[in-house]
Amino acid sequence: MAVVTSTARRRRSRARQTAGAKRSWGLTLGTGIVLIYSVLPLIWLIVNATKTQQDLRSSFGLWFAQDFALFDNIARALTYDDSVFIRWFLNTLLYVVAGAGGATLISTIGGYGLAKFDFAGKKAIFAVIIGAVAVPGTALAVPTFLLFSSVQLTNNPLSVIIPSLVAPFGLYLMWVYSTDAIPVDLLDAARIDGAGEFKIFRRIGLPLLGPGIVTVLLFTTVANWNNYFLPLIMIRNPDWYPLTVGINSWNTQASTAGGEAIFDLVITGSLLMIIPIIVIFLYLQRYWQSGLAAGGVKQ
Amino acid sequence: MKLKKSRRTTIAVAGVAASALLLAACSSGTDGGGGDSGGAEPIDAEQVAEEGGDLLIWGWGNAMEPMVEGFMEAYPNVNAELVNVGTGTDHYTAVENAIQAGSGIPDVIVMEYQAVSQFALNGTLADLSGYGADQYTDTFTPGTWDAVQFDDGIYTLPMSSGPMALFYNQSVFDEHNIDVPETWEEFLEAGRALKEADPNAYIANDTGSANLLQGLMWQQGYQPYQVDGENVTISFDSPEVENYTALWQQLIDEDLVAPISDWSDEWYQGLADGTIATLVSGAWMPANFESGVQGAAGDWRVAPMPQWESGAQSSAENGGSGLGVVDASENQELAYAFVEWATTGDGVQTRLNDTFPATTADLESEEFLSLESDYFGGQRINEIFAESAANVPEGWSFLPYQVYANSILNDNIGTAYTGDTPLAEGLQSWQDALVAYGQDQGFTVNG
Numbered sequence: 001m002a003v004v005t006s007t008a009r010r011r012r013s014r015a016r017q018t019a020g021a022k023r024s025w026g027l028t029l030g031t032g033i034v035l036i037y038s039v040l041p042l043i044w045l046i047v048n049a050t051k052t053q054q055d056l057r058s059s060f061g062l063w064f065a066q067d068f069a070l071f072d073n074i075a076r077a078l079t080y081d082d083s084v085f086i087r088w089f090l091n092t093l094l095y096v097v098a099g100a101g102g103a104t105l106i107s108t109i110g111g112y113g114l115a116k117f118d119f120a121g122k123k124a125i126f127a128v129i130i131g132a133v134a135v136p137g138t139a140l141a142v143p144t145f146l147l148f149s150s151v152q153l154t155n156n157p158l159s160v161i162i163p164s165l166v167a168p169f170g171l172y173l174m175w176v177y178s179t180d181a182i183p184v185d186l187l188d189a190a191r192i193d194g195a196g197e198f199k200i201f202r203r204i205g206l207p208l209l210g211p212g213i214v215t216v217l218l219f220t221t222v223a224n225w226n227n228y229f230l231p232l233i234m235i236r237n238p239d240w241y242p243l244t245v246g247i248n249s250w251n252t253q254a255s256t257a258g259g260e261a262i263f264d265l266v267i268t269g270s271l272l273m274i275i276p277i278i279v280i281f282l283y284l285q286r287y288w289q290s291g292l293a294a295g296g297v298k299q
Numbered sequence: 300m301k302l303k304k305s306r307r308t309t310i311a312v313a314g315v316a317a318s319a320l321l322l323a324a325c326s327s328g329t330d331g332g333g334g335d336s337g338g339a340e341p342i343d344a345e346q347v348a349e350e351g352g353d354l355l356i357w358g359w360g361n362a363m364e365p366m367v368e369g370f371m372e373a374y375p376n377v378n379a380e381l382v383n384v385g386t387g388t389d390h391y392t393a394v395e396n397a398i399q400a401g402s403g404i405p406d407v408i409v410m411e412y413q414a415v416s417q418f419a420l421n422g423t424l425a426d427l428s429g430y431g432a433d434q435y436t437d438t439f440t441p442g443t444w445d446a447v448q449f450d451d452g453i454y455t456l457p458m459s460s461g462p463m464a465l466f467y468n469q470s471v472f473d474e475h476n477i478d479v480p481e482t483w484e485e486f487l488e489a490g491r492a493l494k495e496a497d498p499n500a501y502i503a504n505d506t507g508s509a510n511l512l513q514g515l516m517w518q519q520g521y522q523p524y525q526v527d528g529e530n531v532t533i534s535f536d537s538p539e540v541e542n543y544t545a546l547w548q549q550l551i552d553e554d555l556v557a558p559i560s561d562w563s564d565e566w567y568q569g570l571a572d573g574t575i576a577t578l579v580s581g582a583w584m585p586a587n588f589e590s591g592v593q594g595a596a597g598d599w600r601v602a603p604m605p606q607w608e609s610g611a612q613s614s615a616e617n618g619g620s621g622l623g624v625v626d627a628s629e630n631q632e633l634a635y636a637f638v639e640w641a642t643t644g645d646g647v648q649t650r651l652n653d654t655f656p657a658t659t660a661d662l663e664s665e666e667f668l669s670l671e672s673d674y675f676g677g678q679r680i681n682e683i684f685a686e687s688a689a690n691v692p693e694g695w696s697f698l699p700y701q702v703y704a705n706s707i708l709n710d711n712i713g714t715a716y717t718g719d720t721p722l723a724e725g726l727q728s729w730q731d732a733l734v735a736y737g738q739d740q741g742f743t744v745n746g
Contacts, residue, residue: 054594057568149400236384236393236403249385254591255562256386257461257583257618258360258654261591263564 049073049271053264073268080250080265085272087239088246092225092273094157095242099164099227100220107167107216111174112205116187129175132168138229145233159234160242164224170216177212178205214287218280225277243273341431344636351376352633357394358409358622359386361586362459362650366641369649379637387411391418391702394625398423404627406634410455411620412446413701416526418623419454420699425626426452430635438643442616442691443657449699450528455621456642457657461581462687463514463604463617466588469676470598471500471576479602483546486577486605490555493576501557503550504575507712507725508561509705510617511579515543517615519607520692526699531737533698533746535726542607544723551716558716571595579604581617582655582684589674596673601680603687614687616695619657655684662688700740704733 040062047064048056050073055065078085114125140163148159182205190200206213228244235241238249247269254261348370356367356379367381382405384393391414397404410418418424432453436444443457467479472489475496480486490502505511516523521539525532550556557575559565569575571594578584588599604614622641624634640646647658651667661667662685671677698704711732712725734746 053591054571057564057571058594145396145400149396149402152400152402154396154400155403233392233396236397237382238384249383249389252389253359253386254567254587256359257581258362258459258586259386260361261567261587263567 045267045271045274049268051264053261056263056267069264070268073264074272077265077268077272080262084238084246085243085269088241088243089273091157091240092242092244095160095164095227095231096221096224098161099224100217102161102165103167103170103220103224104213104217106165107170107174107220108206108209108213109201110171111176111212112178112182112201112209114171114175115178116182116184116205129168129172132166133172137163137223137227141229141233144230148234154234155236155240156234157240160227160231160240163230164220164227167216167220167223170220173216174209174212177215178209181208181212211287214284218284221280221284222277243269247273341429341434342632342635344431344639347632348374348377348636348640350633351378352630354379354407354630354633354637355403355405356381356407356637357384357390357405358407359383359390360409360654362653363409365649365653366646369646370637370640373640373645377633377637388702388706394418394423398625398627405625406628406630407637408623408625409458409620410623411618412443412457412616413618413697413705415447415454415621415623416449416697416699417702419449419452422626424454424623425628425631425635426454427456427624427635427638428453430632430639432456432635432639435643438659439657440659440662440688440691441693442688442695443619443621445693445695446616446619446697447621449526449696455623456638457619457621458642459583459619459654460657460688461583461616461618461655462684462691463518463579463581463615464683464687465602465604466578466580466584466599467602468570468573468576468595468598469600471573479600480605481603482609483605483607487546487549487555490550491553494553494555499574501569501575502555503577503579504557504559504561504566504569505547505550506558506560506716507709509708510581512543512708512712514579514615514617515547516540517692517695518604518613519543520613520694522695524696524698526696529742531698531742531744533730533733533737533744535730540726541723544721544726548715548722551722556716567591573598581619582687583618585672585674585680586653597676600675600678601683603683612686612690613692614690616688616691619655621657655681657688698733698737699742700733700737703736704729707732707736 044061047062050068050070051059051065052067052069052073055067055069059065114122144163145154148154148162153159153162186204187200190204195203226244227242228248231240231242231245232248235245238246241249247266250262250269251266253259254263351374354377356363358381363381363383367379371377371379384390390409394405394408408424410424415424419426428451435456439447439457440460440462442462443460447453447455447457465480469479471493472479475493477489477492477496478485480489486502493500493502513523516539519539519542521537523533523535523537523540547556557569559569559575566575570578570588570592573595585601589596592599603612606613622638624631624638628634643658647656647661651661652670656662656667668682668685669679670681672680708729711729712722714720715722715725730746734744737744
């Protein structure tokens with residue numbers, strides 16, 4: 001969230017410089033409030049990851065306690081319960097690479113096809129995709145569970161990966177993006193030169209679609225990294241949990257008879273969990289921004 | 300649990316038929332001892348375990364691992380896998396999902412006593428009496444033995460128990476010169492004295508806890524739920540319940556109980572910093588104190604539960620769980636062999652320091668009773684819990700939808716804590732909701 005805000009601010013300040021607009025106090029104040037609102041939880045997380053479990057309760061939430069236990073906490077989070085955290089991290093990576101990667105691939109091919117080929121029923125497909133965008137994934141989780149249980153695929157990594165491959169919004173975005181980013185004349189020229197359709201897609205379509213692909217990849221990655229409900233009901237074996245479900249299971253074990261309270265590890269684990277997604281976001285952001293700019297100006 | 304009556308009966312019938320077939324097919328056991336049930340021969344658990352096989356065990360808590368490892372050590376041909384699919388409600392959801400999905404079904408599951416009848420009735424748990432479980436009548440404490448039986452069947456064997464006691468923060472009591480209460484009347488007075496001495500301190504916390512509320516009825520020997528097959532009677536109309544509402548209403552009205560829910564962050568904090576001076580809970584609580592309330596190590600002590608009449612010695616159970624065999628398991632005999640070993644055999648010793656036992660022999664053993672707890676200032680806390688376990692009134696039963704019932708308690712009596720609704724009225728509204736839900740589920744409910 002912090003990243004989004006600072007990006008927005010930077011973009012806005014750049015716009016202000018180019019337009020030579022006057023400083024708006026109201027806007028600055030408003031942005032400041034939003035900034036604090038969005039950054040505060042992050043600061044809380046960082047500060048509290050440095051505390052021991054005892055200090056978590058006895059010290060002020062937004063400042064450091066006397067003992068600096070961050071490294072000890074990280075070491076314990078990584079080794080607790082036979083290093084299950086690392087296993088969950090690798091699972092999350094698997095779900096993201098296979099799920100987000102697959103979803104992006106399918107969206108790209110599908111969006112390109114829908115944008116560049118005419119066939120009967122295209123309007124109907126359009127309606128279905130728009131309709132699908134409106135249905136939240138959480139609402140589909142239970143029917144999906146019943147579907148997968150009837151083919152005995154629950155409690156299996158595939159039951160998390162396969163539903164993730166379906167990304168209606170990604171498909172819609174690639175469709176719209178392909179329509180604008182790839183001139184039909186270019187494709188016709190290639191056809192006249194005798195290139196096959198798949199070759200045209202690979203050599204002409206894909207390079208032009210780069211920014212769009214990165215955009216779709218970015219948000220499917222975020223969606224998969226944060227996916228909670230689907231793996232929660234599909235996966236019963238903790239060995240296949242993603243980090244979201246795993247860390248929550250650490251959190252809930254404190255509220256049962258005989259369960260060990262490890263709030264310090266829950267907080268440290270949450271901090272470790274968001275680091276990769278911040279890195280990915282910052283890294284992919286460049287492509288994403290250039291993509292938005294490329295579409296925004298008529299040449 | 301959404302099955303209507305007709306379908307539930309079908310499943311139950313199918314379940315019984317299946318286990319009858321299974322027992323008929325496996326009646327080669329040579330052990331003739333023990334009781335008989337429905338003509339089925341008890342199995343020789345020792346021999347079954349020697350032969351070995353694969354076992355999938357679902358459960359939580361630190362007692363599970365040493366127990367499962369101990370079993371595999373004792374019987375090298377057994378390959379048991381222990382999986383923690385979640386705690387409490389998460390665990391039950393996972394069990395239901397696995398059975399619904401028909402794959403990856405565990406053989407043995409941990410089952411809290413309050414959930415036993417629910418999962419016995421819907422056919423999830425196998426009746427263990429046919430395997431010879433009925434010979435253990437005198438092995439377990441009366442409270443836990445009541446809890447594992449339903450409709451003449453035995454659906455788990457008790458693993459742990461939670462005889463209730465009063466946990467209190469001695470440094471808080473010492474600081475304000477208040478005596479530790481021995482009766483509920485004294486508890487109320489101690490609450491007033493504490494409030495006067497320190498307006499920020501509370502004698503207890505509560506926002507409506509089913510375990511506490513039922514414990515206080517149980518302690519008086521009153522059973523609000525009567526279950527006979529599909530006939531359920533719910534009644535909170537009794538002098539014992541009035542005793543409870545009268546006491547608790549005063550505690551609420553005079554702001555003597557902290558408006559903090561059990562298990563919340565604030566709760567752990569309050570236990571650590573002296574805001575919450577006592578806690579009436581089960582014998583499993585010391586483990587949670589040690590991991591979650593480290594800051595107050597040495598401050599807390601354990602005393603018997605306050606009594607309704609001076610000089611009485613009555614108690615109740617709170618929580619605790621048994622080990623059950625899943626009816627859909629393809630490995631029921633080995634599963635039973637494990638359950639029997641874990642709850643009545645050498646398995647009990649493997650976890651004696653991790654859970655509070657339900658076996659009378661261990662509760663009377665000198666070694667167990669003389670254990671001194673560092674957290675509780677070197678106090679021999681097991682003596683108090685063991686005495687409590689022996690003083691639990693018999694005959695208690697839970698609703699066959701107790702997990703759901705507990706989950707809606709706060710919706711109904713919560714306003715007694717936050718608004719002006721009398722506690723008795725909240726209890727009435729809970730009863731009405733329980734009657735309506737039970738009827739929806741196909742039970743015949745009187746309330």
